[in-house]
Every structure is written in C-alpha cells, then in structure tokens.
Amino acid sequence: MLLSGGTTEVVLEGETIRAWGADGRLAAEAAGRVTLAAVGERIRWSGSMLLGETLDAAGAPDLRVGNREVVGRVRLLARKGKLLAVAVVPLEAYVAAVLSRETPPRFQPEALAALAVAVRTYAVGAAAKPRDTAYDVVGGVEDQVFDGMDGVAPVFREAAARTLGLVIRYRGELARTVYHSTCGGRTEDAGSAWGKDIPYLRAQFCNDCADSPVYxxxxxxxxxxxxxxxxxxxxxxxxxxxxxxxxxxxxxxxxxxxxxxxxxxxxxxxxxxxxxxxxxxxxxxxxxxxxxxxxxxxxxxGWGHGVGLCQFGANGMARRGAGFREILARYYPGTVISGETP
Ligand SMILES: [Zn+2]
Structure with missing residues (x-):
C-alpha cells in the first residue's frame, strides 16, 4: 500500500531505524529520526549519504512513516525526484485500521462486522488490480483512508477477527462494496449515481438510519x-x-x-x-x-453518494438484532459471502 508518494521527503521515526539496499545489505542506520529525500532516482539519507533507488526500512520496536505507525517493513523508492513510501500491511490489520477511520467505535458489533467484510472485499479486489508496479492500493481517499495502526480501538480489531477472510462475491467475482454514511431513507442506484448499472447496487428502502446525526x-x-x-x-x-x-x-x-x-x-x-x-x-x-x-x-x-451500504442503516439494523450477514444481504442484494479464496 502506498503511504505517501507526492513529496520529495519522507521522515522515518523509531528508536532505531535500519535500511537495506536492493542487494539486501544494511545500507544505513539511525536512531530517533531520519529524513530521506529523493534526488532524481536515488535516495539521500539524512542530508548526506546518497544511496540507491530503493531502500527497505524497518524500525525497532516500531516504525513511523510521516507520523503514521506501520507494522513490518516499508519500501522507499526514488522516482523522478519524488519519494514513494510503500508499506506491506497485513490484510486484517489494514481492515481494522480502515474501519477505525470510517466508523464510530460506538457502532454495534454486527454493523462493524458487516463493514469489515465490505472494507476487506474492497481491499482484496483493489489488490488484485494493482494501481502501480510498486504498490497495489493507496492509503488515502483514492482507495480507503489508512492512518496507521495508532489508536485502532479493540472493537475494530474484533470486527476484523470475527469476519476473518470473509469477502462478498457476485456471480463468483468480488463485489464493489461501496458504502456511505447515511442514505436518508433510500439508497441510490449505481446507474443513477455513476452511469453504470450494477445489479447488487440498486436502490433499497432503508428505514434504519433515521437516528443518524445527518439524517x-x-x-x-x-x-x-x-x-x-x-x-x-x-x-x-x-x-x-x-x-x-x-x-x-x-x-x-x-x-x-x-x-x-x-x-x-x-x-x-x-x-x-x-x-x-x-x-x-x-x-x-x-x-x-x-x-x-x-x-x-x-x-x-443523508450524507454521501448513497450507493451500497448505509452505515447508520447497518447500525440501526444491528440494533434491531440483525446479524452482519443479514445487513450485507440487504444492501448488496444477490451477493454471496465466502472465504477470500473461492
Ligand atoms: Zn439508510
């Protein structure tokens, strides 16, 4: 996943930071904080040392990239004077982190579980059609917002864990599991919103989001x-x-x-x-x-484009006792929930 890509510099923070070059050898070490900059197709380490085009960095006990906590290694690539930071984030950690950005923690567990499946389906679908040779998805509004692993409340991790590996398919293909905050009483057809009819994204009546603050x-x-x-x-x-x-x-x-x-x-x-x-x-x-x-x-x-799952509606359904499967069946009718690999 691309963490950042439009800037010339990236700041890494960690108690100790190590970076390896493309040959797998330790290329540089730092403590606390280091600024990396792209110089054409090469990376400059801390204002002095000029290294190669790619670096794999890791921190102990953890690494922060541009103030976002990441797990595992981060690959840095210099490309035409811009520095790309690409993180390999485990799928379930990603699902929990995205959920924490997209949903209030006070949502019902079944609503969070339904959203976890939607977030995961989107991510698996996007990763199958990578945006670039260097990364699959973008950790921003282009795909789903990823703000790192800090402060991801346990409820979000639980929602991911409870639905581990589950995705939504339509006729065997991964579904486009779009969602929005509040539909305001009726969701919208994908055909009306985006000019493309998608059988499982057709308008549904929703009488469960009336308590949304933006109803x-x-x-x-x-x-x-x-x-x-x-x-x-x-x-x-x-x-x-x-x-x-x-x-x-x-x-x-x-x-x-x-x-x-x-x-x-x-x-x-x-x-x-x-x-x-x-x-x-x-x-x-x-x-x-x-x-x-x-x-x-x-x-x-309502708030949002209105297509697909209505988050406050999902929460209202959960409050009425509906399970996540029922919630997903309402907003993505005709789809099937299955494991990640069919
Ligand atoms: Zn609704």
Whole structure:
C-alpha cells in the first residue's frame, strides 16, 4: 500500500531505524529520526549519504512513516525526484485500521462486522488490480483512508477477527462494496449515481438510519460562497445569479444543477456541483435549493453518494438484532459471502 508518494521527503521515526539496499545489505542506520529525500532516482539519507533507488526500512520496536505507525517493513523508492513510501500491511490489520477511520467505535458489533467484510472485499479486489508496479492500493481517499495502526480501538480489531477472510462475491467475482454514511431513507442506484448499472447496487428502502446525526441537514450558502462556486464552474456571477436543481434521479436525488447569471447558463452534473460546493456542506444530493434574500438555503437528507451500504442503516439494523450477514444481504442484494479464496 502506498503511504505517501507526492513529496520529495519522507521522515522515518523509531528508536532505531535500519535500511537495506536492493542487494539486501544494511545500507544505513539511525536512531530517533531520519529524513530521506529523493534526488532524481536515488535516495539521500539524512542530508548526506546518497544511496540507491530503493531502500527497505524497518524500525525497532516500531516504525513511523510521516507520523503514521506501520507494522513490518516499508519500501522507499526514488522516482523522478519524488519519494514513494510503500508499506506491506497485513490484510486484517489494514481492515481494522480502515474501519477505525470510517466508523464510530460506538457502532454495534454486527454493523462493524458487516463493514469489515465490505472494507476487506474492497481491499482484496483493489489488490488484485494493482494501481502501480510498486504498490497495489493507496492509503488515502483514492482507495480507503489508512492512518496507521495508532489508536485502532479493540472493537475494530474484533470486527476484523470475527469476519476473518470473509469477502462478498457476485456471480463468483468480488463485489464493489461501496458504502456511505447515511442514505436518508433510500439508497441510490449505481446507474443513477455513476452511469453504470450494477445489479447488487440498486436502490433499497432503508428505514434504519433515521437516528443518524445527518439524517437531515441544512446549509446556508452565502452570496460570496455562491459566487465562488459559480465562478469555479464557469459562470461569471452577477447580481442575478441563480442556482437550481433541474433534474432528479428516480430516488429523488438531484442529477442536474443549473447555474445562470447575466445571460450565461450552464447545466452540469449535480455531483460536480456538490464536489465544488464541498462535500461537508452539500452533504448529499437528496436536497432542495431555495433562494432566500441573495443567499441559498440547502436542505437535504443523508450524507454521501448513497450507493451500497448505509452505515447508520447497518447500525440501526444491528440494533434491531440483525446479524452482519443479514445487513450485507440487504444492501448488496444477490451477493454471496465466502472465504477470500473461492
Ligand atoms: Zn439508510
């Protein structure tokens, strides 16, 4: 898994840090902290020694890479002046760490178990189609957020352990187990959200997420903010700036948004509008936009794209006594849970 890749430097921390070159020989040692930098296709150790293109580093008792605790060795690669840090993280440790970032620890054990299976399935599927010759998945929003092993609460490790090796398949293939925070009453079709129909990612009614803190949300978009968004989307904002929903999917989510001002009008995908306005402000596309005195009042339901598993819905089901298999069957209908290798 790629820990970091866009920078020229990486800081390693550990009581003792050792690094081996491509020939397997010990290349360098340090105590406490060391900064590595990429110089073209070579790695510079602590501001002085110039080493080869790859290094395998380990720390005792553990190693921190850019402030994230990792288990096992980390491979560093210099590539065109950028330094890549790649960690080999055991699958179950990865599942627990991702869960800890994606879910509140107070969730019911069965909901956490359902999510552990979804997280694992995604990871195994992604690893089968590596993103690069040097790593399989990215430890960030591109795949699933991995923030290291620090503070991963026991409940998350238990959820991984309880579902050890289980993945979700559809007709024998690993399923695309997408999930989101709160659907707001009904999940979304993958076809409506992303233009690709996936049989097990079709809209489902969900009456279990009503206690989510974002079941209903509201956002006041100020005039300044509205102007910024319009500008970013190619409409020069004037006094007559208008923002309106012009199309909806069968589940009632906005699919098209029109921005117009001074004779310029642009209709675009609602998802693009949401991204530009900010995911934490316009929390979902299950929304209405009402102009109020030069500003816009957004009211909506749920948080996230709404496709696949609704996390708060899973928690609500678990509270009603449902097991993780039942939860997964509801949000990924027609799929089968099996061991990692069929
Ligand atoms: Zn829901």
């Amino acid at each position: 209903r949300w509201e956002h006041r978009m100020s005039e300044t903010e509205g102007r910024r968004v319009a500008k970013a989307l190619g409409v020069p904002p004037g006094k007559d700036l208008r923002i309106a929903v012009t199309g909806r999917t069968p589940t009632g989510r906005a699919s098209r948004v029109r921005i117009s001002s001074g004779g310029v009008s642009r209709e675009l995908q609602a998802a693009k509008f949401r991204m530009t306005a900010g995911y934490a402000k316009v929390r979902s596309l299950k929304m209405e936009i009402v102009p109020v005195a030069g500003e816009w009042r957004f009211t909506g339901e």
